[in-house]
Amino acid sequence: MAQTQTAPLLKVSGLKQYFHINKNFTVKAVDDVSFEIYPGETYGLVGESGSGKSTIGRSVIRLYDPTGGSILFDGQDISGRLSRSQSQHLRTQMQMIFQDPMASLNPRKKVGDIIAEGLDIHHMYSSRAERQEKVEKILAKVGLAPEHAERYPHQFSGGQRQRVGIARALIMDPKLIIADECISALDVSIQAQVVNLMKDIQAETGTAYLFIAHDLSMVKYISDRIGVLHLGHLLETGTTDEIFANPVHPYTRSLLSAIPMPNPVVEKRRVAEAYDYASSGIDYNKGTSHLVSGTHYVKCTDEEFARWTR
Template sequence: MAAQSATPLLKVEGLKQYFKVNKNFTVKAVDDVSFEIYPGETYGLVGESGSGKSTIGRSIIRLYDPTAGKITFDGQDISGRLTHAQNNTLRTQMQMIFQDPMASLNPRKKVEDIIGEGLDIHHMYKTQDERREKVEKILEKVGLAPEHAERYPHQFSGGQRQRVGIARALIMNPKLIIADECISALDVSIQAQVVNLMKDIQQETGTAYLFIAHDLSMVKYISDRIGVLHLGHLLETGTTEEIFADPIHPYTRSLLSAIPLPNPVVEKRRVAETYDYATSGIDYSKGTSHLVSGSHYVKCTDEEFAKWCK
């Protein structure tokens, strides 16, 4: 686990992201979410499809303008209107790896130009030879050969394309990488390769990750701390051990109980817990953050907390 420094690299406080559909209806994609990411650590954000995971990632990197809340990155408030200097800092120090490795790469550009685009925009080289050398070095770091720089995205497999996406994020030497379900489109064996590559790069460079996924076993493997998201609300957060050993919220318990077990004898006896928000009697909007132990927090009312932790 990454050693936590006293100051978080990213601090999200009361983030709200609403999308107005028409004059009568607004989608509350993210509602009052708060969490912190420390330098060099991996924060896993899990939840079912449509819970607001990707929206949080896009709001943090400012692809969306947050409806409300405060986002502090590396000591700077980036939640409001960005100055030119803040924009430059954000575009170099924070990068994103997208979910679909084919859709996120320009099919008309060679890999060398895809990876080097950030260097071109921010003038981070003096000669073309220096640019080529930087691209080849980062390709080598993600397990690709220098000759791959001359190819187009359609000439690669899915796993190789995702490595190109990782290389594009890494070449800027960012402090934070937002990995938006970057392994969900890959085969299981390739997923393991990509996640191991990300762990190796983190040890080498000290980059922090916001790892967005719905594969709990993979999140358990890569994350130092985990946040559980449902219907735009962050219900529970804590270290990987705290969440998996002692889940408090019924939704978290239902998620963990759904993980298949590799032992067929035990798997036969496994009973998955069911959870339906509509019939649960729980109102997320009334919940507040309660400390369970250490860094383990659960969002609920006082009565629910007393009932769940008795």
């Protein structure tokens, strides 16, 4: 649930993440991106491949030094040099779940030890028994059995492996989990299971999610608010209802029009709106943030805003 009255858990302001390839070429992977995540809510970040989604996730968890802008987490500015205690706080309170559970889980480690890794690193138990107890509790929470702790990642199905990934993040009792395309590689039926599990866990623990995906339909189901990213620019953001009821940016509109409708009669009449940045006449660098209503913002020029909202 969005709790917009309270202070944001995460406040990203004007984030820039540039990669200097060589002295003549810089990739502006993330350019002037601002958004907020409130405690216990899910923020869905959507955009096609290469739009900068993963880079935002990695900047937020400070795998990169941001080129510009600020990141406030839990009331602290974490965008500059981090002190030991800040870094420690971040490593426990912010966790990540990745797209490919097979690649992100050490194949030579037992699942119990994979899940307990964060506890081991941060000395978060006082006895073997307590460690064991915490692992079993988390396994139960993600729908796995105690004996799964003794098995290796290859002995699990894709959906089960993603449960292990979730358990590993969850055992740290984080305030924010960054889920980077964590269901994209799963079968559609398994996707729904994992998303439901994540929703249940959120209701129980109050953790917030930065839920990264390229599929707007799945984001709709889990997100309180949504941000639409393209070529490193956050083009539109608002509550899920605001975005779905009144998409303003042509790129958002094209993403929405691409979602198949469950009703075959409506689906037959669905017209996908094409969008091509190069021929659109739109220059993302000229856009500024315009308030549509409530918490709904669109990034464009004044002229575009007048045209798109009339």
